[in-house]
Amino acid sequence: MNRTIEATIAIVIAVIAFGIMISFFESSLNYTQKCFGEKPITSDGTIIGIDEALINSENNTWVYDLSADGLAPCLWKCKEGYQKQGNTCIIIE
Helix, strand or coil: CCHHHHHHHHHHHHHHHHHHHHHHHHHHCCCEEECECCCCCCCCCEEECCCEEECCCCCCECEECCCCCCCCCCEEEECCCEEEECCEEEECC
16 A cells, blocks of 8 residues: 555544544543532522532522522522521521
8 A cells, every 4th residue: 555545544433533532532522420518408489590510610609699590500689688698598677
């Protein structure tokens, strides 16, 4: 077999193998895990995000955060008229 053909085949095999490795690495980044820490107790006054975050996400621990919108993972806050008490929200009297 011609050395040019052999070299071309070797390059094609290497490129395919590299593509498979990159694909595997990228897919492993998309796995989720439950949020760490104490999950807030849900009440009528609680806005709570989803209980899963990407494994490599910086935000994977339950945090009380006024920017919580109910969609962002691992964030929670109290609705207007409620206040935080421990890991729940109680109505302000």
